[in-house]
Amino acid sequence: MAKNKxxxxxxxxxxxxxxxxxxxGLPQEEKEDxxxxxxxxxxxxFFKDKIAVTGMVCFLFIFICCIVLPFFFPIDKxxxxxxxxxxxxxxxxxxxxxxxxxxxxxxxxxxxxxxGIDKEGNVYEWGTFPTAKLKNIPSSSExxxxxxxxxGLDHVLAVNEKGxxxxxxxxxxxxxxxxxxxxxxxxxxxQILAGYQISLALTEDGTMYNWGSDYLLNIMYPEGVQGxxxxxxxxxxxxxVLTKDGKVVPLTNKSSAYTTIPExxxxxxxxxxxTDESAAALTEDGKVYTWGNNIKxxxxxPExxxxxxxSIAGGRYHFSVILKDGSxxxxxxxxxxxxxxxxxxxxxxVQLDAGxxxxxxxxxxxxxxxxxLKGYLMGTDAFGRDVFRRLLIGGRMxxxxxAIAVIxxxxxxxxxGGISGYKGGKIDNLLMRLAEVVSSIPFLPFCIILSSILGNxxxxxxxxxxxxxxxxxxxxxxxxxxxxxxxLAEREQEFVTxxxxxxVKEFGIIFRHILPNIITVIIVNxxxxxxxxxxxxxxxxxxxxxxxxxxxxxGNMLTGAQNGQVIExxxxxxxxxxxxxxxxxxxxxxxxxxxREAIDPKSKER
Amino acid sequence: xxxxxxxxxxxxxxxxxxxxxxxxxxxxYKMMPGDPVEMMLGDSKTSMKPEAYQALxxxxxxxxxxxxxxxxxxxxxxGNMLTGNFGYSIQYKKPVSQIIAAPMKNTVMxxxxxxxxxxxxxxxxxxxxxxxxxxxxxxxxxxxxxxxxSIPSFIISLLMIFVFAVKIPIFPISGVKTAGLNATGxxxxxxxxxxxxxxxLVMSVSGIGGITRYVRAAMxxxxxxxYIKTARAKGLREKVVIYVHAFRNALIPIVTITxxxxxxxxxxxxxxxxxxLWPGLGKMLIDGLMQRDFSLxxxxxMFYVILSLVGNVLMDIAYTLVDPRVRLEN
Numbered sequence: 001m002a003k004n005k006x007x008x009x010x011x012x013x014x015x016x017x018x019x020x021x022x023x024x025g026l027p028q029e030e031k032e033d034x035x036x037x038x039x040x041x042x043x044x045x046f047f048k049d050k051i052a053v054t055g056m057v058c059f060l061f062i063f064i065c066c067i068v069l070p071f072f073f074p075i076d077k078x079x080x081x082x083x084x085x086x087x088x089x090x091x092x093x094x095x096x097x098x099x100x101x102x103x104x105x106x107x108x109x110x111x112x113x114x115x116g117i118d119k120e121g122n123v124y125e126w127g128t129f130p131t132a133k134l135k136n137i138p139s140s141s142e143x144x145x146x147x148x149x150x151x152g153l154d155h156v157l158a159v160n161e162k163g164x165x166x167x168x169x170x171x172x173x174x175x176x177x178x179x180x181x182x183x184x185x186x187x188x189x190x191q192i193l194a195g196y197q198i199s200l201a202l203t204e205d206g207t208m209y210n211w212g213s214d215y216l217l218n219i220m221y222p223e224g225v226q227g228x229x230x231x232x233x234x235x236x237x238x239x240x241v242l243t244k245d246g247k248v249v250p251l252t253n254k255s256s257a258y259t260t261i262p263e264x265x266x267x268x269x270x271x272x273x274x275t276d277e278s279a280a281a282l283t284e285d286g287k288v289y290t291w292g293n294n295i296k297x298x299x300x301x302p303e304x305x306x307x308x309x310x311s312i313a314g315g316r317y318h319f320s321v322i323l324k325d326g327s328x329x330x331x332x333x334x335x336x337x338x339x340x341x342x343x344x345x346x347x348x349x350v351q352l353d354a355g356x357x358x359x360x361x362x363x364x365x366x367x368x369x370x371x372x373l374k375g376y377l378m379g380t381d382a383f384g385r386d387v388f389r390r391l392l393i394g395g396r397m398x399x400x401x402x403a404i405a406v407i408x409x410x411x412x413x414x415x416x417g418g419i420s421g422y423k424g425g426k427i428d429n430l431l432m433r434l435a436e437v438v439s440s441i442p443f444l445p446f447c448i449i450l451s452s453i454l455g456n457x458x459x460x461x462x463x464x465x466x467x468x469x470x471x472x473x474x475x476x477x478x479x480x481x482x483x484x485x486x487x488l489a490e491r492e493q494e495f496v497t498x499x500x501x502x503x504v505k506e507f508g509i510i511f512r513h514i515l516p517n518i519i520t521v522i523i524v525n526x527x528x529x530x531x532x533x534x535x536x537x538x539x540x541x542x543x544x545x546x547x548x549x550x551x552x553x554x555g556n557m558l559t560g561a562q563n564g565q566v567i568e569x570x571x572x573x574x575x576x577x578x579x580x581x582x583x584x585x586x587x588x589x590x591x592x593x594x595x596r597e598a599i600d601p602k603s604k605e606r
Numbered sequence: 607x608x609x610x611x612x613x614x615x616x617x618x619x620x621x622x623x624x625x626x627x628x629x630x631x632x633x634x635y636k637m638m639p640g641d642p643v644e645m646m647l648g649d650s651k652t653s654m655k656p657e658a659y660q661a662l663x664x665x666x667x668x669x670x671x672x673x674x675x676x677x678x679x680x681x682x683x684x685g686n687m688l689t690g691n692f693g694y695s696i697q698y699k700k701p702v703s704q705i706i707a708a709p710m711k712n713t714v715m716x717x718x719x720x721x722x723x724x725x726x727x728x729x730x731x732x733x734x735x736x737x738x739x740x741x742x743x744x745x746x747x748x749x750x751x752x753x754x755x756s757i758p759s760f761i762i763s764l765l766m767i768f769v770f771a772v773k774i775p776i777f778p779i780s781g782v783k784t785a786g787l788n789a790t791g792x793x794x795x796x797x798x799x800x801x802x803x804x805x806x807l808v809m810s811v812s813g814i815g816g817i818t819r820y821v822r823a824a825m826x827x828x829x830x831x832x833y834i835k836t837a838r839a840k841g842l843r844e845k846v847v848i849y850v851h852a853f854r855n856a857l858i859p860i861v862t863i864t865x866x867x868x869x870x871x872x873x874x875x876x877x878x879x880x881x882x883l884w885p886g887l888g889k890m891l892i893d894g895l896m897q898r899d900f901s902l903x904x905x906x907x908m909f910y911v912i913l914s915l916v917g918n919v920l921m922d923i924a925y926t927l928v929d930p931r932v933r934l935e936n
Contacts, residue, residue: 051749433619437626439866440918442910444873445891449907452895453637535758539877542760543892555758562764562881564779568772578761586756593752 042520045598052594055587062584066395074335075389077550081316083111083153083196083236083356084384086130089572091375093127094358100124102366109315109355109372110151110194116360116368121145123158128375130154134169151355152194157201159189165201173197173213182209195234202229206244219251233314235274242272248281257292265289273314273354275332280319282312288321296333305329313354315372320359322349328361328369330354336373344369379572382560387576394552395580401468401547402534408472409533410479410526417483418510422491432484435477443474447536448545460551467546471533479525486518520599527592531585538581554581609926616922620915627911628687631904632680638900687908693901697894702905706887710909712782713879713886715798717871719806724813725864731814732821737848739826747818754815759874763808763881770804777804780883805882809875813867820863824856831855857928865921869914 047053093112100107100116107116113127113134123137123146131154143166149158155169164185165178175197181187188204198212206229210219216237231242238258239251246267250259258279271282278292278299286307290299296317308323318332318339326348330341336357344363351362358372378387420431450470455463490496491514499513538555540546547553554577561567561574644663654662674682686692692702735744771779778784783797828834829852837847876888883889887906894902 433622437623440623440911440914441627441630442869442873442907442914444870444876445888445907445910448876448891448895449634449903453634531756539758539760539874542758543877543880545892545895558760558764562760562767564767564772567764567768574764578764582757582761585758586753589752589756 038520042595042598046594049594049597051590052598055590055594058583059587059591062395062580062587063399066392066399070389070392070396073386073389073392075386075393076335077393077552079385081384083316084380085382086570086573087112087376087380087384088128089376089379090128091377093373093375094370095126096360096368096370097124097126101368104362104366104368105147106149106351107353107360107362107368108149108151108156108194109353109358109360110156111153111356112375113151114358114360115149115151115156117146117149117158121147121160123149125156131170133171136168138166138168148189148192150192150194152199153196155194155197155199157192157194157199159192159201160185163187163189165189165192167194167199170197173215175199175212177211179209179211191231193232193234195239196236198234200232200234200239202232206230208232208241210239220253221251222249222253225249225251231272233272233274233279235276235314238274240272240274240279242269242281246270246284248272248279260291262289262291271312273312273319275314275319276316280312280314282309282321286310286324288312288319290319298332300331302329302331311352313352313359315354315359316356318354318357318359318372320352320354320361322352322361326350326364328352328359330359330371333357338372340371342369342371378576379570381557381573382570387557387572390552390557391554391576391580394554394557394577395584397464397547397551397553398534398537398555398581401464401471401537401553402530404468405471405475405533405537406526406530408469409476409529410522412472412476413479414483414515414522416476417480418487418515420480421484421487422506422510422514424488428484431480435480438474439477441474444536444539446474447471447540448543451540451545455545460548464547464551467537467540471536475529475533475536479522479529482521482525483518486521487514490514490517520595524592524595524599527588527595531588531592534581534588535585554584612926613922617919620919623918624911624915627915628684629680631907631911632683634907635683635900635904636676638904687905692905692908695894695899695902697897697899697902702902705902706890706905706909709886709890712884713872713875713888716802716805716809716879716884716886717868717875719802720809720813720871721868723806723810724817727810728814728817729821729860732818733825733848733853735818736822736825736829739822751815751818754811755819756815757812759808759812760877760881762811763804763878766804766808770807777801779804782885805875805878805884809871809878813871816867817864821856821860824859825852828852828856854928858925861921861924861928865917865924869917872913873910 093114096104096107096114096116099122100118103118103120105117105119105121107114110127111130113125113129116124118124121144122140125134125137129135134154134156143158144160144162144164146158146160146166149156151157153170155167155171155175158166160166162185163182165182167175167178169175178199182189182201189201190204191200191202193200195212196216198210198214198217201209203209206227208221208226208229217234217239219239225241225243228243228245229241230244230246233240233242235258238256240258241249241251243249246269248261248266248269250261252259257277258274261279261281265281265283268283268285269281270284273280275292275298277295278290280288280290280298280301282288286309288301288306288309290301292299294300298317298319301319305321305323308325310322310324312319312321314320315332315338318330318334320328320330320341322328327344328341328349330339332339334340338357338359341359341361344361347363347365347367349361349363349369353360356373358370361369363369376386376388378391380386381390416431416435420428447470451463451467455466458466487510496509496513499509504513537546538553538558541548541553541555542558544556544559546555549556557577558574561570566573690703692706694700695702695705698705731747735747738744767779770777778801782801783794784801829848834847834852837851838844842851875886876891878884879886879888880892887909891903891906894900894906
């Protein structure tokens with residue numbers, strides 16, 4: 001007794017508080033020892049078990065994260081973007097170097113990195129670099145003073161005051177073969193752009209040059225355009241130009257959503273920008289016209305800015321504009337905050353560069369404002385999907401599948417075990433043989449076969465439900481045996497005889513009178529089964545026979561990670577899912593063990 | 607009731623279970639997409655005249671008894687299965703019985719080695735922790751085993767590959783032997799053992815976790831018994847008490863749990879084999895499903911079923927060996 005008090009005093013207030021919250025105990029601890037219900041006793045000894053409580057805290061934390069956080073970090077499960085593939089974890093994409101603040105000449109957003117030059121022509125690079133070659137910046141003695149710069153998927157293009165063009169980063173697909181006349185300089189370069197494995201440059205006299213891969217982007221110059229170009233804009237699969245007489249011309253002979261240019265604006269356009277699904281043109285009267293596919297709301301221009309727009313820039317799924325009063329507005333996809341332009345206060349924006357998932361604005365005072373994608377907490381996978389966001393919804397899926405499978409197996413187990421134990425005789429024999437047959441079925445191979453034979457002609461949701469049912473229908477024998485054993489022991493008790501004498505029906509006796517006495521045992525078993533079901537589900541998904549893409553689970557996030565290269569180079573793709581799954585199942589097993597020890601007084605001696 | 611009678615009864619019962627499962631398998635067989643006759647005839651549909659093909663088709667269907675009622679079909683199919691006539695693999699263009707031997711050998715080899723490793727570590731460890739329960743050694747083993755059996759095997763594989771194949775490259779991560787190696791005898795055996803190291807290690811980790819805990823729990827239950835006190839009181843040496851009196855009695859629950867574990871081990875090696883590209887039954891099962899080679903898949907499934915039933919029979923025999931009371935029970 002004395003020892004007991006001492007231990008109680010040693011417990012942290014937090015655990016006492018949790019305990020009170022869960023079992024509703026009031027501060028009457030001194031005398032409650034004698035009048036506790038069995039449930040309270042169990043809870044009490046459970047909360048004394050440090051390992052079990054730690055497990056419970058870990059599990060609850062992961063559980064709550066997976067339930068709540070997806071509302072704050074939504075994910076489009078069909079979204080894929082190769083430009084963001086295999087990005088390492090980190091948040092450095094928008095951390096503009098201090099030396100550029102107040103001194104920036106030009107900035108440019110690349111796939112997962114950014115470049116900038118200051119007024120003296122020095123180059124700065126920051127972010128997560130897709131290739132180490134990006135670090136090979138040519139020395140300033142070689143380049144002279146750089147005046148323009150542009151970042152692409154994995155290469156950078158820059159031009160100096162003499163009009164010489166330099167490139168570094170990825171040098172394959174002909175990206176390194178800068179046209180001779182641009183290498184020697186002499187012509188004035190008006191605009192340069194590094195795109196998706198392609199480089200573009202426009203001279204002051206309106207001639208455009210392009211080099212690099214033409215796999216995604218085949219450029220065709222219509223009659224009379226070359227030599228008459230004022231400005232150009234590029235997306236992953238199209239380049240469009242603005243001619244000197246204010247017309248928008250797509251440089252392609254294929255028609256697409258991009259080529260449905262509104263007729264009324266032709267001849268009046270002053271600025272042009274493209275996203276991956278749509279195009280926007282700015283006319284002389286300050287109005288923005290958009291066309292293309294309205295994916296992620298890029299076509300929905302805010303009404304209040306019409307007529308006041310001064311210049312426009314486009315990223316992958318967003319547009320940013322500078323208004324005539326110098327303030328900035330963005331619209332379109334806001335997954336990474338690209339459409340949430342900051343308020344500049346009294347300062348005025350003079351230059352804008354949007355690309356991929358971010359926008360930079362340089363103000364009159366020379367400060368740099370940045371908004372959009374800062375980076376990924378846990379990196380991205382091979383399809384450019386955010387590992388952290390997938391981990392959250394994957395957890396939700398894994399836990400849901402596990403929980404429903406356990407509920408199915410527990411319900412079947414209780415029913416069959418209860419009837420079998422209470423009835424006895426032939427029914428008992430038959431049901432227990434059935435249990436033995438089910439448990440003789442080789443579990444994992446059977447699941448694989450069933451899910452592959454039944455699962456090829458159904459929808460994703462049906463497939464997920466199929467997995468739950470297979471798991472539930474094959475894992476009930478354990479719980480049935482346990483319930484049967486407990487019912488066998490309980491049915492000889494006096495209260496059962498009393499209930500019988502009162503005329504309670506058999507089902508009433510089994511489920512209303514006997515079941516509450518063995519519920520603790522069932523809970524323990526269900527907890528341990530939950531861990532097993534989660535493991536089985538993730539194993540199935542891992543080898544490709546469980547929940548399948550694009551739905552995420554912790555198992556299928558690890559698919560494809562067993563190859564040595566991925567394990568070594570892209571560690572974030574397997575470490576995080578493996579860690580969370582591991583912690584989760586260990587925690588559940590700890591909780592189960594703790595509960596078992598709390599319920600079974602005999603095992604305390606162990 | 608004698609030992610023999612008990613076993614006979616169990617054996618009859620196992621035959622009954624086999625019957626039920628084989629009906630289930632037959633249902634799966636009938637559910638499989640594709641026409642078995644067309645699969646068997648293969649390319650002849652395009653190369654023969656339609657009438658001649660139809661005649662051949664009907665003839666084959668009759669031969670396979672596909673025109674008869676379902677129970678007759680079942681008996682024919684079962685007869686084929688039991689006589690080793692497993693059908694034709696469309697993936698390998700050979701009868702299944704000819705291609706199944708090599709992967710079966712690989713799988714059995716892998717699992718047997720794992721069993722040896724697990725038993726030789728888990729049983730002594732379980733006994734020692736039970737004897738010194740609640741000591742520091744016991745506590746730390748308890749924590750390690752809970753981690754061992756909680757983490758899914760494919761995560762352990764990833765970790766092992768990271769440590770032993772990427773960071774310290776001492777083991778190969780896939781295959782069963784070095785490509786192009788023309789070794790014989792001991793050298794070949796060593797090469798296979800070297801390739802087996804990682805899969806066996808991974809499979810052992812989860813096995814050791816579970817079995818150690820069961821052995822420990824069973825031993826603790828037994829060590830509390832009065833007859834152990836008696837044995838100690840009459841002055842037996844502690845070693846004799848533990849290994850002869852206690853362990854022998856703890857064996858009954860251990861036999862049960864190890865049987866289930868072994869059956870699960872063969873099934874679970876599907877995952878390990880596909881991670882380490884080990885050319886065993888599990889990998890063949892997955893490849894077969896991907897290629898929709900259902901005769902092969904069903905044969906492999908049959909192997910798992912028979913393994914599970916044989917496991918049950920062995921468990922019964924082991925019961926009669928370790929527990930004399932079984933003979934007397936009904």
